[in-house]
Amino acid sequence: MDAALLRSLTPSVIGVLVRRGASWMAAEDAVQEALVEALRVWPSSPPHDPKGWLVTASWRKFLDAARADASRRRREDVVEPAPGEVPSVDDTLQLYFLCAHPSLTPSSAVALTLRAVGGLTTRQIAAAYLVPEATMAQRISRAKRTVSDVRFDQPGDVATVLRVLYLVFNEGYSGDVDLAAEAIRLTRQLATAIDHPEVSGLLALMLLHHARRASRTAPDGTLVPLASQDRTRWDTALIAEGVQILQSALARDRLGEFQAQAAIAALHADAPTAAETDWVQIVEWYDELTRLTDSPVVRLNRAVAVGEADGPRAGLAALAELDETLPRYAAVAAHMHERDGDLVTAARLYGEAAHKATNLAERAHLHRQAARINAQLRN
Structure with a gap:
């Protein structure tokens, strides 16, 4: 079935x-x-x-x-x-908006979207988020009560819907439901229901990221950084589709943050090797993204791109303007200090970054980086 x-x-x-x-x-x-x-x-x-x-x-x-x-x-x-022909009216778009209602917390909006729009069972959603089924059932029930009085035909906020779908995508895979694939399916569905360049931008971004999925982890489950990934394992069909969708969206001259992020992902996908990445263009796209969002995380990623385009010291100068408590700040600083030849500082920062990491695979990767540099220092 x-x-x-x-x-x-x-x-x-x-x-x-x-x-x-x-x-x-x-x-x-x-x-x-x-x-x-x-x-x-x-x-x-x-x-x-x-x-x-x-x-x-x-x-x-x-x-x-x-x-x-x-x-x-x-x-x-x-x-x-009486049994008869079912009306052809499609209320999918209204359901997207309702499930992403601003009165809901992000986690509740995601759960309700997967349940009502995605058609997943409470058990499947609970397994995907690694929480007890009873806990997820309560979360979904509270969310439904919160939006129970919202008019079904009220216009909704596309940006909120897109953020919810992006949250689903970033959960990746756990349990028996592939949330990344499910997010792509739902975003495709949304793209058929609404003509909006940012919907296309998000779909393109998802496809371009998903195309690299097979190369992100080694056979033993360890994390493989982008620069070290086997690019022959990237899904070229997904990349081509993502680029085509992105180009159509950009041609409408209504740039949004998901289109800008997709453009950055497309530049990574277009590079035959890590050394051939067009970092100068990537910095330019991060400038656009900073203008659109002024997000500290975007500024952190821009500092990485500056370090690749103009050298580690330029990257460290860009990094110095940011808050050191930002997630991944220590990891980025460690990488730049290593490229600049300051191995003592790099080893210390890799260790700090590993201690702060909440993702087990990322923590293990950072511990390995610290151990590798400490071994070099001992030799």
Whole structure:
């Protein structure tokens, strides 16, 4: 059975139930129950009209829940619509906006998006985030209560939706759900629902990053930095698609931060070797990105690019303007001091960076860097 088909139908089926009078929370719960039933029934008895089947099953689930709820007995007289053609109205975009409502925390918005738009079960989302299923169920329930009174047809903020999808993408993979692939699927879906250059920019960025996925870790699971990655393992088809999407977005002359980030990723992807990377252009794109966001993290990454384009001392000068408490500050400083020949400082900073790292793979990589330089100092 095509699980991806089930997930892709979820938003439109929820929309049908809402238009029939179900609350958004009740509709989402009913559709999730229908999806579970589909997983059980469809392998032996696949429906001729998958969406129609889901709509019918979801509406029955909704009616069953309504009739069982003593506080809402007035719904008992709701008549089940006669089987027939399902309306073609697609409410996917409204669901994206609702799940990324500004009243939600980022973690809640991500969980609700995966549940309502992605069609994932609570168990799958919990496994992906390495938390107990009960904890994730509470998080999703609180999120649904928070947005329960939000009008379904209110316009939403595209930028907030994109940030939520980018958060999903950055989680990568854990459990039995590949969140990076799921984020790409959802962003593709969003791109068909809304014509916006930043949606295209985010999709291009995801594709260009995902193209390097196979080369990011060694067979033993250790982290492989970009400069050391085997570029023959990069997915050239994804790179080509990402570049094409990016070029179309940039041609509209409405530059946004995701387009700028994608342009930087494209320059890395275009370089046959690390030594041939066009760092001068990358610095220029970081200048654009700084103008758009004025983010300290962007300024940190710009300092790295300056160090590659103009030498480690120029990079250290750019780094000196930033707050030393920034994540990865010590790691960047260590790399630049090493390139400048100051191995004692580099070893110390690699050790500090490893101590501060929250990601286990990154921590192990930084410990190895510190050990490598300390070995050089002893020889």
